[in-house]
Amino acid sequence: MTDRAFLDWPFFDDSHRQLAEKLESWCARELGDGEPADVDAACRDLVRKLGEAGWLRYCVPAAYGGVHEALDVRSLALIRETLARHDGLADFAFAMQGLGSGAIALFGSEAQKQAWLPAVARGEKIAAFALTEPGSGSDAAAIETEAREKKGGYVLNGAKTYISNGGIADFTIVFARTGEAPGAKGLSAFLVESGSPGLDDSERIHAIAPHPLATLRFEDMHLPASALIGERGRGFQQAMATLDVFRTTVGAAALGFARRALDEATRRALTRRLGEGLLADNAITQAKLAEMVLDVETSALLVYRAAWVRDVQGRRNSREAALAKLHATDSAQQVIDKAVQMFGGLGVTRGVPVERLYREIRALRIYEGASEVQKMVIARHHLADYRA
Numbered sequence: 001m002t003d004r005a006f007l008d009w010p011f012f013d014d015s016h017r018q019l020a021e022k023l024e025s026w027c028a029r030e031l032g033d034g035e036p037a038d039v040d041a042a043c044r045d046l047v048r049k050l051g052e053a054g055w056l057r058y059c060v061p062a063a064y065g066g067v068h069e070a071l072d073v074r075s076l077a078l079i080r081e082t083l084a085r086h087d088g089l090a091d092f093a094f095a096m097q098g099l100g101s102g103a104i105a106l107f108g109s110e111a112q113k114q115a116w117l118p119a120v121a122r123g124e125k126i127a128a129f130a131l132t133e134p135g136s137g138s139d140a141a142a143i144e145t146e147a148r149e150k151k152g153g154y155v156l157n158g159a160k161t162y163i164s165n166g167g168i169a170d171f172t173i174v175f176a177r178t179g180e181a182p183g184a185k186g187l188s189a190f191l192v193e194s195g196s197p198g199l200d201d202s203e204r205i206h207a208i209a210p211h212p213l214a215t216l217r218f219e220d221m222h223l224p225a226s227a228l229i230g231e232r233g234r235g236f237q238q239a240m241a242t243l244d245v246f247r248t249t250v251g252a253a254a255l256g257f258a259r260r261a262l263d264e265a266t267r268r269a270l271t272r273r274l275g276e277g278l279l280a281d282n283a284i285t286q287a288k289l290a291e292m293v294l295d296v297e298t299s300a301l302l303v304y305r306a307a308w309v310r311d312v313q314g315r316r317n318s319r320e321a322a323l324a325k326l327h328a329t330d331s332a333q334q335v336i337d338k339a340v341q342m343f344g345g346l347g348v349t350r351g352v353p354v355e356r357l358y359r360e361i362r363a364l365r366i367y368e369g370a371s372e373v374q375k376m377v378i379a380r381h382h383l384a385d386y387r388a
């Protein structure tokens, strides 16, 4: 029985509690538990289903078919935690609709918002976010993809890699160098429609936990001037502001994976015979369970505190989001590893939930800022406070 007591915490209001309950029943009714043979088809289907049920309305502002006036991070985190606990691919499908359309919601023109956000909320258009390149990942300011101004538009050349939804997305927000200044100050964001001449998204990447992932190549791709998002030269800030909203929710997804692992391990400990009794009667098992409970509770506190700081205090939450993402993803890895250990041989058997979780959690410690990058952010804030 999954712990629901956290919903009573003061970070939430009643609308969050109702959301969590309704989504829980929907997940139990609608989501499967297993890995699909065709991950692209499954992902398209999940986006459509999430859209039809109204859950994607939390990914866009109310004026464009959404639920809240501005994105509510507590709702996004609750949805991601719940989906991840039931089905990692459903969480992925949900998260990418938000991350992929986030720059439009935050910085897009009225025409861009009208054209894309309602369709994202209905699950009719699939979104992607392309920052990473073969030569620049953690150091996003080193982007080399270039958008050169030409004939009232831009010509895009370069490559993006590890792009989630690459190959199935209807549009991608692409960050490219426009050259106003060196480094981070010379980047801009563009809305790139799939199927446009000059875009090749055929090279797929097969990650340990399958989901649509590809390298995108742009060769003399023409973009109209209207593809530019917001101001030229502000692309880096736009990417960081988008990630600022969603980083906390990566922690929430990790929390969902950890809760599922704790549920699975507890059920196993209460049913698996060991000597005269059960695995759960053993003191070493109990110590493991206690550590897992502690990791889950501390992650939940950090995740929902970070979301609350942004939603209710209305300020940037870079420090709190970094703490939440770092702790929730690193500790979920530990929780899941302990669950695998408690399952013995069954724990490393392909397709068993804890084996799947073991693969699913790994990438969360790398994307949207690796754990080491989160440590740098936390230390920077800490030292600045002392110096001040």
Ligand SMILES: Cc1cc2nc3c(=O)[nH]c(=O)nc-3n(C[C@H](O)[C@H](O)[C@H](O)COP(=O)(O)OP(=O)(O)OC[C@H]3O[C@@H](n4cnc5c(N)ncnc54)[C@H](O)[C@@H]3O)c2cc1C
Binding pocket: 129, 130, 131, 132, 136, 137, 138, 139, 161, 162, 163, 164, 165, 207, 213, 363, 366, 367, 368, 369, 370, 371, 372, 373, 376
């Ligand atoms: C499954 C998956 C999905 C992804 N989806 C997307 C997507 O949709 N869009 C997108 O743009 N990108 C996406 N990415 C890319 C992801 O954001 C990058 O992998 C990540 O930013 C790390 O970049 P890198 O892989 O180039 O590693 P590098 O930048 O080469 O870093 C390698 C390692 O070095 C360490 N490191 C990095 N910086 C520091 C530091 N300052 N100090 C100490 N150590 C450090 C970390 O351990 C890091 O893992 C995805 C990646 C994965 C695995």
